Amino acid sequence: MITARQSRAARALLGWNQETLADKARVSLTALKRLESESGLRVYETTRDQVRRALEAHGIVLMTTDKGEGVMVMRNAIAEDGKKRP
Numbered sequence: 001m002i003t004a005r006q007s008r009a010a011r012a013l014l015g016w017n018q019e020t021l022a023d024k025a026r027v028s029l030t031a032l033k034r035l036e037s038e039s040g041l042r043v044y045e046t047t048r049d050q051v052r053r054a055l056e057a058h059g060i061v062l063m064t065t066d067k068g069e070g071v072m073v074m075r076n077a078i079a080e081d082g083k084k085r086p
Helices: 004-014 018-025 029-037 045-057
Strands: 060-065 068-073
Touching (some): 029 045
């Protein structure tokens, strides 16, 4: 399950704003804002799943352990222009 912090961190790594991620994940901007808000508002699992899939498709790896959670971007992930990143 993707957390609010992971979503925000992943966007930062990719240089995306909320509008870009919402578009790539095919969710409403309102739904993404709810996911990232940490306000306790209900977020549908389908929204979380679509956001996770969109991020993973662009090289993001979500990590969760007993010590915490994290995000990383794969070195050879495909860039927006279709070329491999260095």
